[in-house]
Amino acid sequence: MxxxxxxxxxxxxxxxxxxxxxxxxxxxxxxxxxxxxxxxxxxxxxxxxxxxxxxxxxxxxxxxxxxxxxxxxxxxxxxxxxxxxxxxxxxxxxxxxxxxxxxxxxxxxxxxxxxxxxxxxxxxxxxxxxxxxxxxxxxxxxxxSGGENLAFGWQNWLADLMQVLRPGTPSSGDAKFVVGETVATAPGRIVFRNRLIELIQYAPTTEKVRPEPLLIVPAWIMKYYILDLSPHNSLVRYLTDQGFTVFMISWRNPGAEDRDLAFDDYRSLGVMTALDTIGKIVPDRPIHAAGYCLGGTLLSITAAAMARDGDERLKTITLFAAQTDFTEAGELTLFINESQVAFLEDMMWERGYLDTTQMAGAFQLLRSNDLIWSRVSRDYLLGERAHASDLMAWNADATRLPYRMHSEYLRKLFLNNDLAEGRYRVDGKPIVLSDIHTPMFVVGTLRDHVAPWKSTYKVHYEVDADVTFVLASGGHNAGIVAPPGEQGHSHQVRTKGADAPYLGPDEWQQVSPRVEGSWWPAWIGWLERQSGTPVDPPQLGIGNADDLGNAPGDYVHT
Structure with missing residues (x-):
């Protein structure tokens, strides 16, 4: 209450x-x-x-x-x-x-x-x-207008009130963005399904592909299709057009029955299971892996555990706006202390999950002038509506977080910073990021309120690997969804060898040249240098597996 x-x-x-x-x-x-x-x-x-x-x-x-x-x-x-x-x-x-x-x-x-x-x-x-x-x-x-704007503003307010009273009702502006019809439309197949994930394999668009497949691990605080929005800004389509075989995890939106899903379940039932499935479709080939936001944090944990256990299936690791050290996680940490976590746990206990409204409200507070008060002025006083976009429609498609997983995430990563300090345990044994020797491509975004770029930059001294770091213009979402040809994008990029001396973030920003345009081509060039000679595309799915349907699958609609 x-x-x-x-x-x-x-x-x-x-x-x-x-x-x-x-x-x-x-x-x-x-x-x-x-x-x-x-x-x-x-x-x-x-x-x-x-x-x-x-x-x-x-x-x-x-x-x-x-x-x-x-x-x-x-x-x-x-x-x-x-x-x-x-x-x-x-x-x-x-x-x-x-x-x-x-x-x-x-x-x-x-x-x-x-x-x-x-x-x-x-x-x-x-x-x-x-x-x-x-x-x-x-x-x-x-x-x-003779007061017409106030009349329109009143109508806008009533429409928003109805959305609050009837949760899940799409706004009229989002009606043209339908999952599987206008967004999340890259062709592919569901090649695996369990209680937590659907694994999507996307159809090739080139005659030859790089031999190493690419697995993308999105965050489960968001729907995966931010990386497959409209055809013009779909990272998935861009990758397949450049000759890569792309796999994507689509997380199931948890309900009350999933209250006991643990953070490690997302590693074992999610990333590890996806790697095992890819190994059956494309056997004996190393895998490029990329993780976005919380998915990148999970990928880092998975990679450290694999390195500890001698599992060498990962060819490269890419992190998009993902943190591995949470001591400077921006204003989001204001909501995270012992009292706040206990309060959230008590709040989640009744339902078994963190509701979408709490998550969305926290992110809106971080940018209240842009996401709350500017909307009050525009929608209710000027009587206007912002033009609907695929990114806005995706942002409204919120997800839930299971009770146990969210509690472990807040306590082990945010409160105790166990991952960065070598106390995080997988299968009963601690892991350390310094065990990672796999080449890494790490993207931070300049105006990120969720994963500040200086926080993502800390990976430089946490891993023992070559790190190519990109600082992209934009924020947590718009900085990542930055297709070539779209105006307003720029980035800086610099590579640090595993044995090279450390350069602080401020010094790095001063000496790294600024490049106009999207960072996507730089990533493609880096991946190509880490990949083998193109070969024939693999089959879609496992030959004798059940037909699980086409992308985008069922879980994205939950």
Whole structure:
């Protein structure tokens, strides 16, 4: 009941953070004086500015400018008065609260980050861009349309309310993106199925293929077809067109009956079973393996366990926006401490899984201005709807996480960081990433709020292998789905040999040349250098196996 009111955020964890901050602030009189002085200074600036609306010597943003990533006040209408003053007063208030909640001597850094983040979320609710009377774009549109935008906004709000009341109802904008018809359409066959996965083998599109097959391990906090969206941006189609035999894991969306699925089940029933099946279809050939997000973390665990046990089936390893060390996992870690994990476990116990709304809500909070408040202004005040896209439709196709797996993931990886520190156990024995000697291609994305690129970069000193690291423009999803020919993409790439000296992330970013365009061709070139001479394509599936149907299969619809 408590979780429903708080959106899954532990009140105890939040209270402890605020108590830590308040107690140390109360014991810091000098800091109190500084905060009070800053407040007086900000109020004086706003008062003086309000008396000189029309002073030509003053610029539009002479008091404070929005940060580069803050687009709420980017339209030219915000340069006019009094709206410019509203925006600057709000930004000064945000700056004051940031200064008041940070830099307090003695406050635990994690608690400081929680207080700063939560205050920022509350302040964002009251931004002048969120209200019709203080938003010049909305007022201009209202006068021009005779209030039509507000009528459309009301309709949009009612439609969204119906979606909340009737979960699973697709929005009208997503109706043209249908799995198996307009998205996830790369031709292929389901070659294996168990209680957790369907394994898809995609049909070849070239006369010859590289002898080494490629297995892709997507995350199970998302549907696999982000890597097979529309034909123009499908990574699967791009790979098959370049002469690779591609296999993809499609995870089953768990229900209450799967509450006891363990994290290691995803390794054994998922990745290892997929490797065994590929070995029957394409025997005696090493395998390229790629993992995305949590799927990349799982692939790293699998590779370390295989290396420990002398299993040499992996030819190369590729990680897309995947973390192996969780000490600097960005603002997502604000939701992960002992109190929060215990709260989530109690919340999941009733249903047996983490519901889609909790997962989606956490990710939305990380980019609340872009994913929540900009939508309020656009959809409800301006009466517009963003143009539907395949990526948006995929993002709305949420998944669940089983109780036991999610608890183990949060405790072993996030809280205890067992994988990076050599305490993670597979089959009762610890594994270490330094056992991995397989060449690696690792992709981080510049504006990733889920797996910050400097966190993914840590793989350089965790493994004992040649690492080619790519820093791609974009975020966690748009930075990975970056087809050649699409505008706005760029990347940096550099290879570090296993015995080469370590280069820190900031230094790496300074010395690595920036390349315009998609990083996909760079990955293909790297894979080709690691592959053998092209051969005839293998058969689709195992000869005497049951007919399990065509891609995209059944599990993607669960």
């Amino acid at each position: 408590l979780a429903r009111m708080t959106g899954g955020i532990s009140p105890a964890a939040l209270s402890m953070a605020y108590l830590d901050w308040a107690c140390h602030l109360a014991a810091a009189p000098q800091r109190q004086i500084e905060i009070a002085h800053n407040a007086w200074h900000a109020m004086r600036l706003v008062a003086e500015r309000s008396l000189h609306f029309s002073d030509p010597r003053r610029g539009a943003w002479d008091l404070i400018k929005p940060q580069a990533a803050d687009h709420r006040f980017s339209k030219p209408q915000w340069a006019t008065q009094p709206f410019n003053l509203f925006a600057q007063a709000f930004l000064l208030g945000e700056e004051w609260w940031h200064n008041a909640t940070t830099g307090i001597r003695g406050v635990d850094p994690a608690n400081e980050a929680v207080v700063d983040f939560s205050i920022r979320q509350l302040l964002d609710m009251f931004a002048p861009s969120n209200f019709a009377a203080t938003n010049p774009e909305v007022l201009e549109r209202t006068f021009q």
